[in-house]
Amino acid sequence: MLELIEQFNVLNAFWVTIKLAFFSAILALILGTIMAIFRLSPVGVLQRFGAAYVTIFRNTPLTLIILLCSLGLWGQLGFEPASRDSDTFIVDLNFRLAIIGLAVYHAAFVCEAIRSGVNTIPLGQAEASRSLGLGFLQGLREIILPQAFRGAITPLGNVLIALIKNTTVAVAIGVTEAAYALRNMMEFRPDVFLLNFLVIAIGFVILTLPTGLFISWASQKWVVRR
Amino acid sequence: MTSSAAASQPLVVMENVNKHFGDLHVLQDINLSIAEKEVVVVIGPSGSGKSTLCRTINRLETYESGSITIGGEQLPQEGKELARLRADVGMVFQSFNLFSHKTILENVTLGPIKVRGIKKAEADKTGMELLDRVGVAHQAKKYPAQLSGGQQQRVAIARSLAMNPKVMLFDEPTSALDPEMINEVLEVMTSLAKSGMTMIVVTHEMGFARRAADRVVFMADGQILEQNIPEEFFNNPQSDRAKDFLGKIITH
Ligand SMILES: Nc1ncnc2c1ncn2[C@@H]1O[C@H](COP(=O)(O)OP(=O)(O)O)[C@@H](O)[C@H]1O
Ligand SMILES: [Mg+2]
Numbered sequence: 510m511l512e513l514i515e516q517f518n519v520l521n522a523f524w525v526t527i528k529l530a531f532f533s534a535i536l537a538l539i540l541g542t543i544m545a546i547f548r549l550s551p552v553g554v555l556q557r558f559g560a561a562y563v564t565i566f567r568n569t570p571l572t573l574i575i576l577l578c579s580l581g582l583w584g585q586l587g588f589e590p591a592s593r594d595s596d597t598f599i600v601d602l603n604f605r606l607a608i609i610g611l612a613v614y615h616a617a618f619v620c621e622a623i624r625s626g627v628n629t630i631p632l633g634q635a636e637a638s639r640s641l642g643l644g645f646l647q648g649l650r651e652i653i654l655p656q657a658f659r660g661a662i663t664p665l666g667n668v669l670i671a672l673i674k675n676t677t678v679a680v681a682i683g684v685t686e687a688a689y690a691l692r693n694m695m696e697f698r699p700d701v702f703l704l705n706f707l708v709i710a711i712g713f714v715i716l717t718l719p720t721g722l723f724i725s726w727a728s729q730k731w732v733v734r735r
Numbered sequence: 736m737t738s739s740a741a742a743s744q745p746l747v748v749m750e751n752v753n754k755h756f757g758d759l760h761v762l763q764d765i766n767l768s769i770a771e772k773e774v775v776v777v778i779g780p781s782g783s784g785k786s787t788l789c790r791t792i793n794r795l796e797t798y799e800s801g802s803i804t805i806g807g808e809q810l811p812q813e814g815k816e817l818a819r820l821r822a823d824v825g826m827v828f829q830s831f832n833l834f835s836h837k838t839i840l841e842n843v844t845l846g847p848i849k850v851r852g853i854k855k856a857e858a859d860k861t862g863m864e865l866l867d868r869v870g871v872a873h874q875a876k877k878y879p880a881q882l883s884g885g886q887q888q889r890v891a892i893a894r895s896l897a898m899n900p901k902v903m904l905f906d907e908p909t910s911a912l913d914p915e916m917i918n919e920v921l922e923v924m925t926s927l928a929k930s931g932m933t934m935i936v937v938t939h940e941m942g943f944a945r946r947a948a949d950r951v952v953f954m955a956d957g958q959i960l961e962q963n964i965p966e967e968f969f970n971n972p973q974s975d976r977a978k979d980f981l982g983k984i985i986t987h
Contacts, residue, residue, distance in 0.1 A: 633832035641846040642822025656836050733835045734880035
C-alpha cells in the first residue's frame with residue numbers, strides 16, 4: 510500500500526484535492542452569501558436573479574459545469590485565469606477553472622443553506638432591528654447573517670463535505686487530484702484493483718470524517734439559544 | 736398630568752389613514768393626534784387593528800392613503816430618511832424580540848452605536864444606567880434566553896429607551912408574560928409615563944390604563960369608536976361595542 514502511495518504520488522494528489530476544496534469552498538461561501546443577500550433583499554430584480562442562479566446551478570450536473578468552464582469560459586470566451594509565461598500554465602489554468610466551476614456550483618447550495626439558517630430567526634428580530642433605525646444592510650450584518658450562519662452550520666457543513674468529494678470531477682479537465690491518481694493507478698496496476706480504490710477512499714474518509722466531527726461540534730458550540 | 740398634557744403640542748398625528756390587507760379594510764379613516772408627553776392606551780377586541788395601527792406609525796406596515804406625521808415630519812417612504820425617523824420611535828413588541836445572539840448590554844447598545852454613532856464606552860455606560868433603571872443591570876452579560884420573560888421585556892424597553900425616542904409604542908407588552916411577571920413590566924411603564932415619555936400603549940391592563948393613561952382609545956373593526964379619559968371610558972362607555980367589550984374583560 511505504501512509503495513502504491515509513493516509510486517502514484519497519492520499524497521501530492523490529495524494535496525491538490527485539499528487545495529481545490531479549500532479555495533472553492535471559500536469562493537462558494539462568498540458567492541453563496543451574496544446570492545442569499547440578493548434573495549433576502551427588498552429589490553425585486555435581485556431576488557429574481559438570486560432565485561434564477563440557484564435554480565440553474567443546482568439543477569446542472571457538476572461535470573457539465575466544469576467542462577463548460579474549460580471549453581466555454583476558456584475555450585470559447587478566452588477567459589484565461591493563468592499566465593502563459595508560466596511553466597505551469599496548463600496546470601494552473603485547469604486548477605483555477607476547476608475552482609471556478611466548483612465554487613459556482615456549490616454557491617447555489619450555500620445560498621440555500623444560509624436561507625435555511627435565516628428561517629431559524631424569528632421574524633420579530635428583523636422588525637426590531639428596523640424599528641431601531643438600522644438599515645437593510647446594517648440589519649443583515651448585525652442581526653440576520655450572524656444568526657443565519659450559526660443556524661446553518663450543519664447544512665453548510667454538508668455542502669462542504671459534498672464539495673470535498675465533488676472535487677473528483679475536476680479529473681474531467683485534467684486536474685491532478687485524487688481521482689486523477691486513481692485513474693493512473695487503475696491503468697498501471699490493475700492487478701491491485703481493490704487496493705487502489707481503498708487507498709483513495711480512505712484518503713477521502715481522512716478528509717471528510719474530521720470535517721463532519723468538527724461540524725457537529727461547531728453546531729453545538731455556536732448554537733443560538735432562544 | 737391629564738389636562739396639561741393634552742394641551743401641549745401634537746407629536747404624532749394620523750389623518751384619514753386607510754389600510755387594507757387584501758379585501759380587509761383594517762384601518763378605516765383613522766384620525767388620531769397624540770400630544771407630547773401624552774400617554775394613550777388603545778384597547779379593543781382582537782383583530783380590530785390595534786397592532787396594525789402601531790405598526791403603521793413607524794412604518795413596519797405601509798398604508799394607502801392619509802398621512803402620519805411625527806414631530807411635524809411626514810413619514811418618508813423608505814431608505815435612510817425612514818430609518819432616521821424610525822430611530823425616534825421606540826417600539827416594544829409582545830414577543831420582546833431581543834437579539835438572541837447578543838448579550839443584554841449589546842442589545843441595548845447596538846442602536847446607539849450603529850444608528851446614532853455613539854462611542855462604545857459611552858453607549859455601554861448609558862446602557863448600564865438604563866438596565867439599572869429597569870432592574871436588570873446584574874444580567875448585563877447574559878443572553879436573552881437566560882432571562883425570564885418579564886426581564887426580557889424590561890430589557891426591550893431599555894433597548895428602545897437607549898435611542899432617546901420621541902415617542903414609544905407598546906404592542907401588548909404583557910400579553911406573552913406569565914401573570915407573576917406582568918406587574919414588573921407595568922411598573923417600569925408606569926414610571927416611564929410619569930417621567931414624561933410620550934406613549935401609545937396597546938393593552939388590556941385596565942389597572943395600568945387607569946393609573947398611567949391620559950386617554951383611552953377604543954378600536955373595533957378598524958375604526959376608532961370612542962376615546963375618553965380612563966375614568967369616563969371605563970365607568971361610562973358610550974358605544975355598544977365598548978360596553979360589550981368591557982363587560983367581557985371585566986368579568987375575568
Ligand atoms: N400581515 C397581514 N396580512 C393579512 N392580514 C393581516 C396581517 N396582519 C394582520 N392582519 C389582519 O388584520 C386584522 C387586524 O389585525 P391586528 O392589527 O393584528 O389586530 P389586533 O392587534 O387589534 O388584534 C386581523 O383581522 C388580522 O387577521
Ligand atoms: Mg395585536
